[in-house]
Amino acid sequence: MLLATLTACGSGESTVTMTPDPISAATPAAPNAQSPAPAEPTPEPDADDPCPVDLAAxxxxxxxxxxxxxxxxxxxxxxxxxxxxxxxxxxxxxxxxxxxxxxxxxxxxxxxxxxxxxxxxxxxxxxxxxxxxxxxxxxxxxxxxxxxxxxxxxxxxxxxxxxxxxxxxxxxx
Incomplete structure (x- = not known):
């Protein structure tokens, strides 16, 4: 379903390739994306963990x-x-x-x-x-x-x- 939505955006950059959400952040960006690579990968939060580490608590x-x-x-x-x-x-x-x-x-x-x-x-x-x-x-x-x-x-x-x-x-x- 997500693929159909991305395809329907047409050619060029979509808002998904410009501002990835947590689901698409694991997928490499399109080669023509202009955003710089992060200095250090941020671990994805575990959706099944009700109590993750939270250093901003x-x-x-x-x-x-x-x-x-x-x-x-x-x-x-x-x-x-x-x-x-x-x-x-x-x-x-x-x-x-x-x-x-x-x-x-x-x-x-x-x-x-x-x-x-x-x-x-x-x-x-x-x-x-x-x-x-x-x-x-x-x-x-x-x-x-x-x-x-x-x-x-x-x-x-x-x-x-x-x-x-x-x-x-x-x-x-």
Missing amino acids: PAIARAVSELKKDPRSGQGWNPEPLAGNYNECAQLSAVIVKANTNSPNPNTRAVLFHQGKYISKGAPETFGFNGIDASQTTGDTVALTFTSQAPGLTSMVKYRWNGSAVELVANTP
Whole structure:
């Protein structure tokens, strides 16, 4: 049915080739299309997943606004995550935020969530992390990483939701 609609547009560019929708975004653009190629492919949301990762969720900005100021700079935290797997259905998810400074190396920290709600009490201090290892992260476990600018210096700390609180599972250099 979509093919008949596209064919009925006639020759030349159609609005579909000029502004692809999510269904046609997976299909390569016509050779004469003038739009630049994206720098990095954006993964298609899974239509069957009722709780996809959402790094723009309002709950993140609310949680970040509740954080104590960065102890190093005395500044608040930028609500735009550097990394994360925030998911309102996950037993444990996290986002990494940085101090709201102009410093070339701002302090970072992880903000932890249980089923989309900020864990404000009983969670460990999570300063210095700058990523999440997706291969070690599950629905109830988050693997936070610190990668140094020096080559080969990466460490990981795993936290797990135990049914009532966050607990340290592993700490690897």
